[in-house]
Amino acid sequence: MRRLLAGIATGALLLTATACGSSDDPSDKSSSSGGVTTVKVGVIPIVDVAPLHLGQEKGIFGKHGLKLEMTPAQGGAAIVPGVVSNQFQFGFSNMASLMIAQSNGVPVQAVVNGVATTGEKGKDFGGLVVKGDSGITSAKDLEGRKVAVNTLKNINDTTVRESVREAGGDPSKVTFVEIAFDQMPAALDSGEIDGAMAVEPALTTAKSQGAVEVASSYVDVSDKLTVAMYFTSAQYAQQNPEVVEKFEAATKEALAYADGHPDEVREILTTYTKIPADLLPRLTLPKWPAEVDRGSIETLRDLGEKDGLYTRTPDLDALLP
Incomplete structure (x- = not known):
């Protein structure tokens, strides 16, 4: 928390200029009732x-005095403005989107x-896949x-570029397009x-339709890659330090619980994703450590600089807790 609150005064001033909505609107703020604070969280399904x-x-979360209202979005880049404007x-x-926002002065x-990441190539929760009959056998292709x-x-796209480099290819020759995760299997199949x-x-889902994995791009960057984090705005942290501390403590406890109960993780997925029940046993689950791996984030930062992000x-030091 000491680092989290560092530099908040400066960030709060910048927030006023960059926010997409008014922080004075009561409907935008977390609410409390009966000792429980309701907070809105932007997530990806x-x-x-x-x-x-x-x-x-x-x-x-209830034990820590919190109730979560989770709203799905397509990615972290879409969630950042919602947090900065106090919609969430x-x-x-993901860490790349957070670093891009921070480098642009967004608080x-x-x-x-x-x-x-799991750190195991071919056995990670994220992978670069192609159609089975495409003739593509490596990221270079x-x-x-x-x-x-x-x-x-x-x-x-940052980690895919690294996979292409590792395979001896030129990532500048790859065209990236934006498609939601749950729409990727159909787009690939078609x-x-x-x-x-x-x-x-x-x-x-994609693999069940015949797709094959040609790279484990997260692992290609680091076998300990911290892929994503939960975040808030500098202004909210300044105004609500106790809520932020509760969220941090509850989330760490939830991460540990998920890591130790994989069957319950698979079951909870049916409540907020479109995964067919018969595919649940095949899912590769990620790791949910309580602490970030700073070295892996530094590697990702350096790749972002190489790609001009x-x-x-x-x-x-200002971004991480």
Whole structure:
């Protein structure tokens, strides 16, 4: 929390200029009733956020005096404006989108870890897949082809570029298009795209339709990659430090619970994703460590600089808790 609150005064001033909505609107604020604070959280309907859904169901957040209202979005890049404008009090975002926002002066503050790679190639919760009969056998073969990511300029196109480099290809020759995760399997099957950086449950759905994995792009960057985190705005952290501390503590407990109860994770997925029940046993679950791996984030930051994602180098000391 000490680092989380560092620099908040400066960030709060910037927030006033960059917010998309008025923070004075009571409808935008978290609400309290009977000792329980209701907070709105922007999430993506993927396996990554299962700990929040499971933690809510198991009463973990309630024990910490919180009730979550979760709103689905296509990606972290779409959630960042919602958090900065106080439409959401917290959000889930990949690290690349958070670093891009921070480098642009948007006052985002990471609060707690979100999700991490398994570190095993071919056995990760995210993978670069192609149609089985496409003739594509490596990431290099995607030169001159179209690859889907959930949102542009985020962790997925960044890591795919690294997979292409590792395979000896030129990532500048890959065309990236924006498609929601749950729409990727159909787009791949129809030939609308040549490849997709899919995460669970879209990854298993695509494979069930004949797609094959040609790279584990998260692992290609780091076998300990911190893929995403939960975050808030500098202004909300300044005004509601106790709520932020409760969210951090409850989320860490929920992460640990999810890590230790994989069958319950699979079951909770049926409540907020479109995964068919018969595919649940095939899902590869991510890791949910309580702490971030800073070294992996630094590697991702350096790749972003190589790809020209930032207007200035992200300040990880200011961003990370």
